[in-house]
Amino acid sequence: MMNARYIEQREYYMRMTRLYAVLGIMTMMGLTTVLNPGIAQAQSFSASYKFLKSIKELNYREIKMAVEKGVNVNTRDYDDNTTPLIMAAKMKEVALVGYLLSNGAKTDLYGKDGRTALNVAAAAGDKATVEVLIKVGADLNMADDNGSTPLISAVLAKKHHIVKILLEAGANYDLEDYSGRSALQHAIDTRRRRTEQLLRDAGATR
Numbered sequence: 001m002m003n004a005r006y007i008e009q010r011e012y013y014m015r016m017t018r019l020y021a022v023l024g025i026m027t028m029m030g031l032t033t034v035l036n037p038g039i040a041q042a043q044s045f046s047a048s049y050k051f052l053k054s055i056k057e058l059n060y061r062e063i064k065m066a067v068e069k070g071v072n073v074n075t076r077d078y079d080d081n082t083t084p085l086i087m088a089a090k091m092k093e094v095a096l097v098g099y100l101l102s103n104g105a106k107t108d109l110y111g112k113d114g115r116t117a118l119n120v121a122a123a124a125g126d127k128a129t130v131e132v133l134i135k136v137g138a139d140l141n142m143a144d145d146n147g148s149t150p151l152i153s154a155v156l157a158k159k160h161h162i163v164k165i166l167l168e169a170g171a172n173y174d175l176e177d178y179s180g181r182s183a184l185q186h187a188i189d190t191r192r193r194r195t196e197q198l199l200r201d202a203g204a205t206r
Contacts, residue, residue, distance in 0.1 A: 047066065047069070047071050048071065048072060048075040050066065051063070051066040051072075051073075051075060051084070052075065052077055052084065052087075054066060055087050055088065055096070056087060058091070058093065058096070060096075063096070067099075067103050073085075073103050073104050073105045074104070074105060074106050074109060076111075077111075080111050080112050080113075081110075081111045081112040082111035082112075083105070083106075083109045083111070083117075084100055084105065085097065085100050085101070085105040085106070085107070085109070085117045086109070086110070086111055086115070086116070086117045086120055088100060088117070088129075089118075089120040089121045089124070089126070089129050089133075090120055090124070092121075092124060092126045094126070094128040094129045097117070097133070098132055101132070101133075101136055107133055107136060107137065107138035107139070108138060108139045108142055110142075110144070113144055113145050114143070114145035115144040115145075115153075116138065116139065116150075117133055117138065118130065118133045118134070118138040118140070118142070119142070119148070119149070119150045119153050121133060121150075122150035122151070122153045122157070122159065122162050122166065123150075123153040123154065123157045123159070124157070125154075125157060125159035125161070125162055127161060127162065127165065130150075130162055130165055130166070131165065134165070134166075134169045140166060140169055140170060140171040140172070141171060141172045141175055143175070143177070146178055146179075147176065147177035147179070148177045149171065149172070149175050149177075150162075150171065151163065151167070151171040151172070151173060151175075151183045152175070152177055152181075152182070152183045152186060154166060154183075155183045155186045155187050155190070155192065155195055156186055156190070158190070158192060158195075160192070160194055160195050160198065163195050163198060164198060167198065167199070167202045173203065174204065174206070182204065182206060183199055183204065184196065184199045184200070184204040184205070184206060185206070187199055
């Protein structure tokens with residue numbers, strides 16, 4: 001006859017066996033977060049960190065793998081709060097910009113300076129990226145922390161061809177930055193006569 005201690009131990013091992021079996025099934029189904037949300041959070045952070053690193057290094061193989069595994073393409077860099085799309089715009093990587101957009105990147109997110117990908121591309125004079133962002137509906141008039149819209153940024157950066165593209169797309173030339181100056185006023189102040197005339201021809205008067 002089995003003693004009570006042996007019976008107790010056997011029941012314990014049977015319970016543990018069932019528990020591990022359930023855990024195995026949950027792991028295969030991706031449900032371990034029910035028991036420990038911290039595991040999923042740590043995994044998500046790690047995946048985002050690696051994804052951002054691959055963006056900075058232009059490691060297209062790692063970028064593609066991360067996207068296919070479901071990484072958040074709108075994750076933000078810890079240092080400056082920029083998104084992968086903004087990083088791609090800063091590097092003038094129009095192919096990467098297009099790839100991110102096709103996989104859910106949001107155009108109007110901004111970094112700690114308030115600059116969107118369009119604002120960054122406009123200031124850099126990156127015609128290809130500006131046109132791609134306009135085509136997918138990026139906000140033409142979203143201002144940064146200085147109140148500079150993409151149009152004003154293009155004027156300040158002396159990117160006449162970008163000013164032309166933005167005006168043709170419908171950018172608002174009457175908006176002013178926090179210094180109280182419009183795109184036209186900045187063109188006048190910086191003696192950009194050709195850009196000034198372009199703005200006046202579009203209808204700007206102040």
